[in-house]
């Protein structure tokens with residue numbers, strides 16, 4: 001069984017402009033229209049049972065409409081990580097509204113202009129911790145180049161020190177292109193690391209070494225679809241020489257435990 005814990009999709013009516021924005025910003029070609037239909041077609045093709053779709057609200061006022069759509073499309077195969085923006089004034093009400101109805105929350109510190117360890121975020125983290133939502137962070141540099149790196153491994157570690165029960169998923173194996181800092185601050189600690197945008201940026205031996213240095217029950221398979229075809233990352237993971245037990249943990253077991261499915 002394969003669960004992809006990091007994907008993106010947009011409603012049909014905005015997918016063309018979302019595609020244009022993403023391809024322009026990241027200088028990549030998406031595998032297709034970034035819709036749920038495309039996602040489902042690629043899941044079928046690649047033998048993926050479940051995908052988690054993560055939202056990105058670049059403007060505070062987008063939060064409720066994005067979340068309305070996500071709660072509508074949530075199903076057995078499609079899990080949803082809803083949008084939250086720290087500048088959205090009704091964030092408390094929004095979290096309350098989502099409680100028990102969604103699978104997690106996603107924040108994007110670069111696009112949402114906040115440093116993850118800023119104190120103004122503390123009430124938000126406290127509430128998410130109490131509600132028990134997994135919280136997915138974009139981590140590290142951007143594909144488009146270095147921004148301010150508002151979500152470095154060191155900053156994320158500080159958040160965890162203040163909120164010990166917060167279930168943090170650190171995307172891009174804890175920090176895109178900051179692998180040394182990931183090793184120093186995150187590996188072996190209570191952080192879920194997803195594998196999106198990690199595999200193809202380091203030599204295989206190094207990827208293997210970093211995976212083996214982390215807690216076996218804190219590794220999640222994720223791809224950042226539709227930026228890539230999931231089959232590339234599935235193959236990569238299968239050829240790392242990991243034990244079957246560990247592969248199962250990464251491909252699905254850890255995600256099932258985290259999502260309670």
Ligand SMILES: [Zn+2]
Pocket residue numbers: 006007008054224
């Ligand atoms: Zn992503």
